[in-house]
Amino acid sequence: MSAVITPETRAEQPEQASEGRPVGWYGMVFFLASEAVFFANLIASYLYLRVRAGAWPPTVEHLTRPDILIPGINSIILVSSSFVMHYAVSSIKKGNKNGLTIGLGVTALMGLVFLAGQAYEYVHNGFGPWDGLYGSVFYTLTGFHGAHVTFGILFMLVVFFRAMRGDFSKNHHFAVTSIEMYWHFVDVVWVLLFLVLYIL
Secondary structure (H helix, E strand, C coil): CCCCCCHHHHHHCCCCCCCCCCHHHHHHHHHHHHHHHHHHHHHHHHHHHHHHHCCCCCHHHCCCCCCCHHHHHHHHHHHHHHHHHHHHHHHHHCCCHHHHHHHHHHHHHHHHHHHHHHHHHHHHCCCCCCCHHHHHHHHHHHHHHHHHHHHHHHHHHHHHHHHHHCCCECCECHHHHHHHHHHHHHHHHHHHHHHHHHHC
């Protein structure tokens, strides 16, 4: 008669029998690579339109670039959340389940603060996605990134509640590794967008 598998016993089972990375890790890398191509195309389109327009924002649209203060604060929050996410993963690798739960919860909260800051910026920008070429590309880039942050938070909350249930251990935590990979990717994309949209 086979033993009943509980979340506790499942968490103690190693995720792979042999040395090396689990197959899911490679799947996650390919997924992130496809997302990188998506954002690379968006950024390349933005840069092409900017070069072709000459003045930026285009003078015919009578728009000004958004203030850098809120996006700058948002950037600090999002980049800092990557360190908290790394703490969560490092904790579970050492068998520290409380550190994992706290790290995931704080990271998700920082992501929500980022989204709130982005919403505040949208309300106070003085232009919308319907306002010419500049408004269209600005909201396309930041909007798609915001959607990815939202998905990341939802993914993280699922992992958070699984962590509270005791599903993970130092030998069994690939879902945690996956959300870490995704979250770092989202942060890197934001740094690039911040440089392209607000600095250059």
